[in-house]
Amino acid sequence: MKLDRKNLQKLYRYAYTLTADEDDAYDLLQSAIETSLNKPADRTATSTAYIRTIMKNRYIDEYRHQQSFPQENIDDHAPVSLGESSLENVVIASHDLALLWKTLEPLDREVLFFWAVEGFSMQEIADKLEVSRGTLLSRIHRLRRRLQAEAGVEQRGIA
Amino acid sequence: MKQSLKQQVNQYFRQVELSGPQLTELESLINTQTEKESQRRGSYGYKLVVSGMFFVVVVALFMMSQFPWDASKDMPQRIAEEVVKNHLKLKPLEVKAGTINEIRGYFSKLEFMPVESSMPSLNGMQLIGGRYCSLQGITAAQLRMKQGQNLQTLYQTQYLPDVFGYIPQLEKGESPLVVYARGIKVKIWVEKGLLFALTQAPDVNQSQE
Numbered sequence: 001m002k003l004d005r006k007n008l009q010k011l012y013r014y015a016y017t018l019t020a021d022e023d024d025a026y027d028l029l030q031s032a033i034e035t036s037l038n039k040p041a042d043r044t045a046t047s048t049a050y051i052r053t054i055m056k057n058r059y060i061d062e063y064r065h066q067q068s069f070p071q072e073n074i075d076d077h078a079p080v081s082l083g084e085s086s087l088e089n090v091v092i093a094s095h096d097l098a099l100l101w102k103t104l105e106p107l108d109r110e111v112l113f114f115w116a117v118e119g120f121s122m123q124e125i126a127d128k129l130e131v132s133r134g135t136l137l138s139r140i141h142r143l144r145r146r147l148q149a150e151a152g153v154e155q156r157g158i159a
Numbered sequence: 160m161k162q163s164l165k166q167q168v169n170q171y172f173r174q175v176e177l178s179g180p181q182l183t184e185l186e187s188l189i190n191t192q193t194e195k196e197s198q199r200r201g202s203y204g205y206k207l208v209v210s211g212m213f214f215v216v217v218v219a220l221f222m223m224s225q226f227p228w229d230a231s232k233d234m235p236q237r238i239a240e241e242v243v244k245n246h247l248k249l250k251p252l253e254v255k256a257g258t259i260n261e262i263r264g265y266f267s268k269l270e271f272m273p274v275e276s277s278m279p280s281l282n283g284m285q286l287i288g289g290r291y292c293s294l295q296g297i298t299a300a301q302l303r304m305k306q307g308q309n310l311q312t313l314y315q316t317q318y319l320p321d322v323f324g325y326i327p328q329l330e331k332g333e334s335p336l337v338v339y340a341r342g343i344k345v346k347i348w349v350e351k352g353l354l355f356a357l358t359q360a361p362d363v364n365q366s367q368e
């Protein structure tokens with residue numbers, strides 16, 4: 001896949017999803033591209049998926065040195081009363097989202113990015129993040145609770 | 160105004176984009192590398208398919224003779240640019256250490272052992288700490304040195320000639336490369352099998368004579 005401007009922007013947004021900082025996102029993207037281009041030539045070397053993987057691994061590595069990368073124990077069997085549509089009904093003000101964004105866990109930011117920007121289904125997101133669907137729904141349930149508590153989100157359209 | 164979370168996240172990400180200069184820099188990086196790669200693959204393919212044809216041999220030989228020169232042509236400049244960029248950022252140290260032994264204890268995940276250099280330019284500099292970093296995609300130790308009131312950055316990473324091209328080696332009596340990036344002098348050399356890059360930013364507190 002050609003790394004054109006559109007793909008570079010997509011990769012940059014993913015890097016920003018991880019870092020929540022524009023300078024760090026650029027550094028992360030640049031170093032991942034350099035790494036991918038230094039690999040022996042094959043078809044995966046310049047694919048966006050491959051570069052995403054490098055960015056995520058490098059980001060986790062960096063976090064291991066700076067602080068622990070969030071490794072939360074989420075009970076797969078925790079009661080989850082909300083389905084895939086639980087985030088669809090949430091409404092929030094833009095300034096609340098901007099304030100909250102940097103305080104979210106990187107994994108929560110990834111979930112929101114894949115769901116809202118990339119348009120992935122919950123199963124696709126679970127596959128991407130290599131977690132079970134139950135784990136993902138538990139995470140979304142907690143994310144939704146946090147949004148309600150900290151940003152005063154509302155639920156709409158439920159009669 | 161409140162909108163659905165999905166719309167808000169989408170709008171939020173619309174504002175997150177690479178600037179024009181950033182895009183240009185990344186495209187330049189990609190083009191430089193892919194040109195080299197296509198040259199390498201091109202010459203290989205020709206040799207296999209039409210190795211008997213004289214003009215192809217000439218072209219392949221030409222490309223092979225050009226490649227080693229081209230690969231390392233601007234590498235020192237790129238190393239200097241990367242080192243200076245990170246030097247100016249002065250990101251927080253992950254470890255504070257005054258000796259190379261303390262530094263070694265922290266950098267246990269590197270594929271090399273940080274060492275002391277005999278480069279005279281390091282005389283009068285005091286090691287104060289470091290952080291994990293990378294140089295041209297290769298994992299590196301970024302060490303911070305104090306020189307009077309001034310801070311300098313010293314990179315150490317394993318020397319991979321295929322990646323970095325030929326860099327002068329101190330043990331062979333060769334002088335380090337001196338490259339300027341963003342107005343800051345950077346010395347680059349190889350010693351004890353490691354590649355070193357040292358900033359020599361002028362002391363802003365020193366009065367001009």
